[in-house]
Amino acid sequence: MKKNIFLFAIFAITSLSLSADTNNSKIKYTYGAYFSTGIFIKSTGDIVITDSTILISVIKDGITKTNNYSVMKKVNGFIYFTDGVQNFWFAFTSQKGKKKGFEYDTLISFNKDNINIAMYYAKLE
Secondary structure, three states, X not given: OHHHHHHHHHHHHHHHHHHHHHHOOEEEEEEEEEEEOOEEEEEEEEEEEEXXXXXXXXXXXXXXXXXXXXXXXXXXXXXXXXXXXXXXXXXXXXXXXXXXXXXXXXXXXXXXXXEEEEEEEEEEO
């Protein structure tokens, strides 16, 4: 009986801590290269994902440009989001390597209408 109560207490505490983390979660990826229209491009920026927004920034010539998207849903490792007009989705693959001199640990596929727009070579921060 004590063993069951102990296991239940551990389960309850773990569940509460996991739900607390996901309610205010913020994940940041830094990318150093991407693939689009058949070519690899060296580029730097960040992808910041929260429960309700996705911010994709690119740094070019010392100027940061950021696009803001609203998260529609997160299902089975995919994140569906919109800019208010078009719908997009991200798919994440754990993969290590080096592209254009940038060491990455995550490959992020950026899709619109089931057409791949770009592949970001990113590092989870």
